[in-house]
Amino acid sequence: MKTCVFRARLAVLPLALTAVFPSFSQTLQTQATPQLKETVVSATRTPTRTDELVSDVVVINRAEIEKSAGRTLPEILARVPGVQFNSNGGLGKNSSMIIRGAEARHTILLIDGVRFGSATTGTPTFDNIPVNMIERIEVLKGPASALYGSEAVGGVVQIFMRKGVQGFNPYASVTLGSKQYRQLTTGFSGGTGAVTYSLGVQKVRESGFSATNAKVPFGNFNPDDDGFDQDSLNASLAYQINTDWKIDAGLLYASSINHTDDGLNRDTRYHGRTSVARTGVEGRFLPGWKSQLRYAQSVDSSEAVVAATLPSLFRTNQHQITWQNDIDTPIGVALAGIEYLTQKIDSSTAYTVKERDVSSYFFGLNGNAGRHSWQANLRHDQNSQFGGNSTGFVGYGFSLAEAWRVNAAYGTSFVAPSFNQLYFPGFGNTALQPERGKNTDLGVTWSEAGQSVKLVHFDNKIRGFITATTIAANVPQARIDGFTLAYDGSFGPLTLHASADSLNPRNELTGKRLPRRSKSQFRLGADYDIGAWTLGGSVLSTGNSFNDVANLQQLDGYTTADLYADYRINKDWKVQAKVNNLTNKQYETILGYNQPGRGVYITLRWQPK
Secondary structure (H helix, E strand, O other): OHHHHHHHHHHHHHHHHHHHHHHHHHHHHHHOOOOOOOEEOOOOOOOEEHHHOOOEEEEEEHHHHHHHOOOOHHHHHOOOOOEEEEEOOOOOOOEEEEEOOOOHHHEEEEEOOEEOOOOOOOOOOOOOOOHHHEEEEEEEEOOOHHHHOOOOOOEEEEEEEOOOOOEEEEEEEEEEEOOOEEEEEEEEEEEEOOEEEEEEEEEEEEEEEOOEOOOOHHHOOOOOOEEEEEEEEEEEEEEEOOOOEEEEEEEEEEEEEEEEEOOOOOEEEEEEEEEEEEEEEEEEEEOOEEEEEEEEEEEEEEEEEEOOOOOEEEEEEEEEEEEEEEEEEOOEEEEEEEEEEEEEEEEOOOOOOOEEEEEEEEEEEEEEEOOEEEEEEEEEEEEOOOEEEEEEEEEEEEEOOOOEEEEEEEEEEEEOOOHHHHHOOOOOOOOOOOEEEEEEEEEEEEEEOOEEEEEEEEEEEEEOOEEEOOOEEEOOEEEEEEEEEEEEEEEOOEEEEEEEEEEEEEEOOOOOEOOOOOOEEEEEEEEEEEOOEEEEEEEEEEOOEEOOOOOOOEEOOEEEEEEEEEEEOOOOEEEEEEEEOOOOOOOOOOOOEOOOOOEEEEEEEEOOO
């Protein structure tokens, strides 16, 4: 019955967007404020205006991060159309990001251009990144292996941390809330002459709730509170050598203690460590020729202590060297670069192979002229385990009229199996081959008077899809097709957001739905400014899913609602209040793992203007 109601909502949404919002805008059109077009990097690897892109990209800036009052990166990213999250409990617990129905391991996470994640699981790690240190997030939906290599089947998430700007700009915030939640952030950015710098620190504590319930497999239920403690630091330093050249460096470090369950009276403590260090030089050899050389290292570490047993360790160490050149040409910006990546794992588990390297070269071209936009990319990755893999991308956009734009794109992708899939004792399969994807996108966008409606249809066929019941294995093909419909509208003091996702993610050998994916999802949000106040709310409604490959364990759909309010005390001070999960809905995204109930949070922010 819930599914039928949800499908009805999806069916009427296009009519509502075209009938209700445009007519509403006629009464408020004079209040709509034109906005400058944003520039993104992740979709092309070069700065490109959003209205010139052929890919589907969502940008979340610092102001939107603060307005959302999100405590975690998954909490913020879950607002993005086309995105779903599965979680093993509350704050800091493992979360899997599903972009357009693809696997969690089909998403690349970049932090200031640096790959970050676990090479053992093959998935990005979102749970230990401090959100108050983030300046901006770009979410690229669709295949991006031709830009970034293995794993980019579903998309790419790139996080830009806070960096230095001229002057001196301090900031601080404190949050108190349910489950003894405490968060303290302070920092500054600044610059004088040729030097810019930034430094920020954040502390988070929460007593939490029981991560598991009696349905959790393997008898891991333990009805205690599973808390989370985190300390983090973000720093950057840059020096402008002359008008053409600059050197910079940055460091992100986070250390956390995360409690979860491993059976009755058996509390598991995970010590997580996130580290991303980078340095580089960039500038212009000639007018129209920009070059950058970067070296980076990232570490994703998790060490678990289960009751009185010996610790278990899983650590991924990645080193990345990239030389990229952007050259202006009469038909657009040409891209050419080389990259070298090493992945090393250190573990208490006996893996027969613990290291691999990837040598890559990539080319691209993106440009626009009049009503036309285009993009083409080619990349070759030479993997020490799986040999050479070439991927490509082509896309074209056309403005039918001032308010209407259509685009089409085709891209290929591949995913090298993770170390767990290959070598984990009792599960790994050394005969696995890389997954290979072929994706088509068709989109249409209407944008006028502070409003936009975007409809994207996608069809992703993944050959050699890796699944598992007892051991990892390639199956002939998985297919994920569907659409995302999104609306954004600004009417003076009122801002509206709505989106609907429809997916058909399936294993084409068995016809079964891919696990832990809802076929339908709906979002609705609104903000209203009145004097010094901003009042808002959002609703997320998700259809049912299956916990297992065989589709025997159904997870019910759910609807949650959030409310929030901001009050600007003066130009420097602001207080925020937020209620998460207003109705205290009890639900699961993974069988046996509880999700947060109602939570109330108060934040005080200070940032001198």
